[in-house]
Amino acid sequence: MADTREFQVAVIRIQPAWLKEHAQSTTVVPAPQFGCGRGETAVSDQEDATRLACLPAVAALVEAAAAEYATLLDDAGLDTAPPADALARFLDAGWRFVDRYPLLLTAPAARIPRPENDPHDFVPPRLERLIERGRHTGDFAPSLPAAWLAAAVLGLQHTAVAQVGTRRLTAQAAAALCLDSALRLCGGRAGTARAGHHPTT
Incomplete structure (x- = not known):
């Protein structure tokens, strides 16, 4: 996982565009975008925010x-x-x-x-x-x-x-x-x- 500060900066940069694009979709987003380990994914659906919140870096953010x-x-x-x-x-x-x-x-x-x-x-x-x-x-x-x-x-x-x-x-x-x-x-x-x-x- 990237260090927390780098992840925070990445989230601040991608969050508006990502939420607009994926809020109503069921696309599987590559987890490295959210600081997950290799091979993990974060599903963008109604569970987006809940799944994202489970990541330690998001909690830190x-x-x-x-x-x-x-x-x-x-x-x-x-x-x-x-x-x-x-x-x-x-x-x-x-x-x-x-x-x-x-x-x-x-x-x-x-x-x-x-x-x-x-x-x-x-x-x-x-x-x-x-x-x-x-x-x-x-x-x-x-x-x-x-x-x-x-x-x-x-x-x-x-x-x-x-x-x-x-x-x-x-x-x-x-x-x-x-x-x-x-x-x-x-x-x-x-x-x-x-x-x-x-x-x-």
Whole structure:
């Protein structure tokens, strides 16, 4: 098996095209493409993601992706930056994650077992804490529950990603609209923060 890092890079490169080509097929894909040993194969059908997840390198990829997302949030200064800027940084981290690991937001990836440090568990509370801080400073309105707003903001970004995926919006336009909408949703002033990262997905 190729070393994990090489496999991760290969998956990042092939994943969008491979999933599009094989999502509904029953083609047998040469296993070396996925880091399997000689003579093994991975069947591309409804079992694709499950079979792929069984490979140690894929498990390592998923764990590495989760850890990288956590690091992006840690480095964003979400607890110290002005709330509007912190919200922009939070969304920037999400776009960086999507740019790096687009496979993990596709439908087949939903069948891959979640990592031990699952972003579904640690991301919403961090956003909720950010929103609560913005309320205390007067930057965000206290009209709706912070947990509800956090879920809504995450939903906005998922929608923005989907709009890019269907080519209804450019990545840059989607990121700008997502930030503007998130600020308005939280009761902040649109235009008070600007995303620093320009997504390419």
